[in-house]
Amino acid sequence: MALDKTIHSAFARATGPENVIDDPVRCRAYECDGLTGYRVVPDLVLLPRDAAAVAAAVRVCAEHGVAFVARGAGTGLSGGALPVADGVVISLSRLRRILEIDPVNRRAVIEPGVTNLEITAAAAPHGLYYAPDPSSQQVCTIGGNVAENSGGAHCLKYGFTTNHVLATEVVLPDGSIVTFGGDSPEQAGPDLRGVFVGSEGTLGITTKITVRLLPTPETVRTLLADFPSIGAAGDVVSDIVAAGIVPAAVEMMDTLAIEAAEQAVHAGYTVGVAAALVVELDGPVEECEVQFDQVKRICDRHGCTRLHIAGSAEERAAIWRGRKAAFAAVGRISPDYFVQDGVVPRTRLGEVLDRIAAMGKAAGLRVANVFHAGDGNLHPLVLYNAAAGETERAERLSAQIAELCVELGGSLSGEHGIGTDKACSMPKMFSRDDLAVMQRVRDAFDPDGLCNPGKVLPTPRLCGERPGPYRPHPLEEAGVIERL
Incomplete structure (x- = not known):
């Protein structure tokens, strides 16, 4: 049942009528996040401009029993921002202010609509940066990062969002405003900040975040290494960690992922190679030089067929552009795909990739792999063609891969969240x-x-009637009825 005019008017008073979208066509733009297979059109979309308006909107929801879903940039990949029918979406896209950059205490205070990369851009003149770096960091917002406890390529050394959030102002589901955490990393009492970060928008809506900033590393060394097999690349990762080296990042891509990325951004990867590793070290110059030499020797020992060392900031950016473009680039080699997210112990990387390949073959579907090899965080991409009736098979294979990670001693998600999908x-x-x-x-x-x-x-x-990929009714296929 759609929301009545009385409730519409209450939301208009709470946020301003110009900040309420009720046109079904415009609302359709908010029907899904990055997991586009699941879609629900909300009854209303609210675009509050400040924390007070967010709280007022939530109080209307509490008073009238209206379900609400907070939304950032919509880049999430687990259906975490999927709307609720006859509910409202509260978009935080207009809360975009950087409230403070404090170089002395190395922290920033920002609103949830600020993008991940904008924090580093604002901190850079002070020789500081924000460490968590999801692949979508140019567009994903810090509010969504807090909701999902996002990581990124450099989480191996620097940790996830929760390791960098000092405090968060939150609108609770009754419309009250509280602050979890404080100016220092450790606070007395229960860690409500830790409970909230990664709760996927189920406990409230963040309206202000205080994050830690880190000094820009003295030097950064990056290499791209090709290997004749996934197993050889995995052995390199294990040997690097066993040598006591903690790289800033260790990323792996397989043949399909490399092919897609090269088609998209021409980053200089070797098309057709079985596996490629991106290894990055940062820190003091002397330490990086010694460890970088060790990493090169480990790569050579495991049959590296090509070793490309970034000789400039531009070459380093090109290597990372290839890695970070991989998800979107897969659309160049497949009309449809599911992005999965699971974690396994590093020692079982080879085993899980072999099992995924076998599962894909049994399902008659291709699976591309691109992942944070250093901490065992997999991102298998299940490729399929919805027009050819492959959706259900792909959805089933994607779920089986996530559950395989649990079977092998890992978890269902490393950074994308559980959401609707899992x-x-x-x-x-x-x-x-x-x-x-x-x-x-x-x-x-x-x-x-x-x-x-x-x-x-x-x-x-x-689990019985969850929203899923749209499947036309037989009468629709016959032309008797049409979808509105």
Whole structure:
């Protein structure tokens, strides 16, 4: 049942009528996030301009029992920002101010609509930067990063979003405003900041974030190495870590991912090679030089067929452009694809990649692999053709890959979140008691279940009738009826 005019008017008063979208065509732009296979058109989209308007909108939701979903840039890949039918989307895209850069205390205060890369750009004149760097960092926003506890290529050395957020101002589901955390990394009492970061928008909406800034490294050394097999590249990763070296990043791409990236950005990768590693070290000059020589020797020992060392900032940027373009670039070699996100122990990388290849072959589908090899965070991309009726097979294979990661001692997600996509797989990783405790925490924040419902935790509705890829009714295919 659509929201009535009284509720529409209440939202208009809360945010200003010019900040309410009720046109179904315009609302359709918010029907999904980066996981485009699942779509729900919201009844309303709200575009508040400040924290007070966000809180006022949430109070209207609480008063009238309206479900709401917070949304940043919509780059998430797990359906975490999927709208709720007859609910509202609260977009934070207009909360875009950088409120403070504090070089003395090495921190920044920003609103949730600021993009990840804008933080570093603002801090750079002070010799500082923001370390977490998702591949979508040019467009993804810090509010979404907080919701998903995003990582990025450099999380091996520097950690995830939670390691860099000092405090977050939050609008709770009753419309009250609180602050979790403070100016220092450690606070007395329960770590509510830690509970909130990574809660995928199910506990409230962040409206202001204080993040740590780090000094720009003295030097950075980057190499791109080709290998005749995935196994050889995986052995290099293990040997680097065993040598006591902690690179800033270790990334791996397979043949399909390299082919797609080269078609898209021409970064200088070798098309047709079985695997490529991007290894980056940063820190003091002397330390980097010694460790970089060790890394080169390890690569040679495992049959490296080409070793390209970035000789300039431009060459380093080209190498990273190839890696960070991989997800979007896969669209050049497949009409449709699912991006999966799971974690396995580093020692089982070879095993899991062999199993994924076998599963893809059995399903008759190709799987491209690009991932954070240093911490075992996989991003298999299941390629399929929806027009050829391959959607259900691809969806099933994607879920099986996530659950395989759990079977091998890992987890369902490293940084993309559970969202809608993997909620039904949660019992594969957590016991009934574990899930009950999570639900109790969620209920403590949101007793009425209005804040991003249907995400993360499995429910009978979600797992029995969850929103999925649109499948036309037989009468529609016959031309008797049409979809509106």
